[in-house]
Every structure is written in C-alpha cells, then in structure tokens.
C-alpha cells in the first residue's frame with residue numbers, strides 16, 4: 001500500500017503524540033515539520049524523526065513530497081491554514097475544535113471539496129475500536145430507548161502566558177477545548193443533534209474556563225455535561241436508556257491502554273464489564289485517514305461530524321454569553 005506522506009504545521013505539544021502516530025501507522029510517513037521558528041523546527045524534526053524542517057508553514061505546503069498536512073495550530077488559525085493546505089492540493093487532518101464557528105467550517109469544507117481533498121478533525125476517541133463496541137451495544141437495544149447522556153471532561157490547566165487555552169485571540173476556552181468532546185459524545189450516542197441548548201459558566205481573561213450545559217433533543221431526550229480547566233482529570237460518560245445504562249469512565253482515552261473498558265448495568269442490578277482491543281487511538285485515526293486518502297474517495301462523514309459538532313458549540317457559546325436557551329439552528 002502507498003504511504004501517505006505527512007507534513008506538520010507547528011511544534012505543538014499534541015504534535016509529539018500525533019507525530020509518533022504518523023510514524024507508527026502502517027500507511028503513513030512523517031516527512032516534514034514547519035514552524036514559525038526554523039531552529040524550533042529543526043529541533044522538533046531531530047527529536048521526532050521528521051527529515052525535513054522548515055522555518056515557515058508555507059514551505060510545507062509547497063513541498064511536492066507531501067500528500068497530507070496535520071494542523072495542530074491554535075483554533076483561530078485552523079480555518080486560514082486548512083484553506084491554504086486544501087488549495088495546495090493536500091489532504092487535511094486538523095485539530096479540534098475544527099474552527100471558531102461553523103461559518104469558518106463551511107469555508108474550510110468548501111475549499112477541501114473544491115480541491116478534492118479529505119478533511120478530518122483530530123477527535124481521536126472516534127477511532128478507537130471501543131467506540132464501535134459501545135455503539136454496537138447502544139444499537140443492540142438492550143438498554144431500551146436511549147433517554148439521557150451525561151458526561152464530563154475537566155483538566156486542571158494553569159493559566160500561563162503561553163497557554164493558548166486562556167487566550168481569547170487564539171480561540172481559547174473550555175467549551176472549544178473540552179466541551180467539544182462531550183458534544184461529540186452526545187451526537188454520537190443519539191445519532192442526532194440537539195434542537196436547543198443552554199450553557200452557564202465562568203469567564204476568566206475573556207475565555208470560558210468552565211461550563212455546565214444542557215442540550216435538548218427531539219422526543220424529550222436530553223444530554224448534560226460539564227467541562228472546565230479548574231478541576232482534576234475527569235473524562236467519563238453515561239448513556240442511560242429506559243432499561244439500563246452504559247458507563248465509560250475514560251471515553252476520551254483509555255486509562256489502561258491494553259484493557260479499554262466500559263460497563264453496562266440493568267434494572268435488576270446486573271453489571272457487565274466489556275473489554276475492547278487495546279490499541280493506540282491516535283494511530284488508528286492516522287491509519288483511517290490514510291485509508292481514505294489512498295482509496296481516493298472523499299468520506300463526507302468526517303466533514304458532517306465536524307460541522308454538526310461545531311454548530312452545537314456555536315449555540316453553546318452564544319447561550320453562555322447571553323445567559324439564555326439558544327436554538328441550534330439560530331446560532
């Protein structure tokens with residue numbers, strides 16, 4: 001199988017993890033790193049095994065040996081660089097949140113489609129086999145009709161000058177950074193998007209540092225989550241049905257990589273522990289992306305999932321700012 005040759009834009013912390021995944025995935029090859037600083041690019045390249053280092057992002061785009069570009073830049077730069085990468089004829093793997101709003105996402109997708117390149121966002125847990133296993137349980141119907149999803153993603157993050165998450169100019173904020181995943185989880189479990197949402201939370205330095213959220217779906221189904229930079233690590237969800245529930249205490253990434261687990265419980269007090277294949281989810285993501293690129297047929301599903309998630313995030317940010325319920329279609 002042909003290997004997809006990757007360039008990376010920016011020496012981001014997350015690029016360490018994904019750079020390793022690019023090296024580990026059977027169908028991918030790490031070719032180049034671009035940074036605003038050539039010395040930083042050279043150091044990153046030497047440390048992570050990228051043979052070509054550039055002192056700008058633009059040089060990655062014009063490198064004829066690159067098929068796909070991974071964009072782990074701050075959210076405020078995702079739209080601009082996705083459009084540039086697409087116009088350079090290269091496939092795009094862009095970190096989450098996809099952009100600052102769904103208008104930007106639409107611009108990004110139009111550029112990708114016009115240039116015949118794939119887009120995928122960096123929501124890694126979607127690619128873990130455990131996610132497919134949990135979905136199979138939800139579809140099997142043993143839990144009865146699904147009624148409510150509850151989730152949390154919190155990480156204690158210090159407010160330092162270099163921390164992009166506390167910078168409103170760069171697309172900081174807990175809903176973009178963490179709530180994104182909880183929104184995706186609700187959309188994934190219900191196979192639907194909410195009709196209206198409400199968010200409340202606290203701001204610090206112009207960004208939301210925590211939020212508590214309600215989302216109302218059709219048929220009186222609901223989802224709730226909280227996210228924030230001010231608590232220790234929590235990364236769980238519960239999907240509750242009329243006859244049982246499914247709990248995953250680490251859906252973002254298995255705590256024990258070799259034994260990814262989740263539980264189901266029924267009304268008689270029976271619990272079952274489910275184990276899935278132990279894999280590295282970011283390597284699975286890269287491999288999936290490469291399979292699509294190699295097959296040469298764009299997969300719309302990934303565009304749609306990004307856009308749907310972003311539409312709900314738009315509504316949540318509007319709700320938080322205006323302290324009122326917001327219809328997703330009006331956001």
Ligand SMILES: NC(=O)c1ccc[n+]([C@@H]2O[C@H](COP(=O)([O-])OP(=O)(O)OC[C@H]3O[C@@H](n4cnc5c(N)ncnc54)[C@H](OP(=O)(O)O)[C@@H]3O)[C@@H](O)[C@H]2O)c1
Pocket residue numbers: 009010011012013014015034035036037040041072073074075077095096097122123124162163164170177
């Ligand atoms: N999927 C996941 O599991 C996951 C996990 C963590 C983060 N993320 C996402 O990945 C993205 C990056 O997060 P991160 O924590 O890795 O960020 P980070 O370490 O702060 O890196 C961001 C990079 O962007 C470049 N950059 C360009 N303009 C910048 C500016 N004005 N200020 C700061 N950096 C700038 C820098 O690279 P150069 O200096 O080399 O140009 C920097 O290294 C975010 O969208 C985040 O939400 C995803």
